[in-house]
Amino acid sequence: MNRALRYASVGVLAVSLLAGGSAAAFAAPQDLHAPSRVVAAAPAAASLTAKASTTTVKAWEQFRISGTAKGIKAGTKVTVQQKQGAKWVSLPAQTPVNTSGTYSVRVKLGIKGVNQLRMGVGATVSPVVTVTVR
Incomplete structure (x- = not known):
């Protein structure tokens, strides 16, 4: 060879x-x-949790909604959504998810009565939290 x-x-x-x-x-x-x-491996399904700092506030009194974001990249903005009639409306309150996968946003509501709120990003939404405005 x-x-x-x-x-x-x-x-x-x-x-x-x-x-x-x-x-x-x-x-x-x-x-x-x-x-x-x-x-x-399938990517982990995205999920959000939400918890209000209080269940009752005066009109325009500030409170916080905090929670965790799993399967959502840090820096992605999550938005507060409010149920108005049969529709969910995005409010001008949003905050980015931090590197530890948590978020916290300040909210003020003026609509008196029971308000149903949730956090959302794309098609991912959190469970509903209820805050009563007096």
Whole structure:
């Protein structure tokens, strides 16, 4: 066997060993290009929690809504939503999720009575929290 052929054979063997282990070095050519069976893990479903700092406030009195955000990237803004009739309306109160996956936002409400609130980002929403305004 000439020197060039020996170097080429050793090179192919070395690449095969590095690429697929010893089995790939001696596998039939059709087996080398077979698709691998890799199972990808599904991304964690995004979720939000919410808790109001109080359940009763005076009109325009400030309170906080705090919670955790799982599966939502830090820096993503979560928005306060209020149920008005049959619709959920986004209020101009939002805050970014911090690096530990939590958030806290200050809210003031002027609509007297029982207010249903939740936090939302995209299609992900928190459970409803209720705050009564006197």
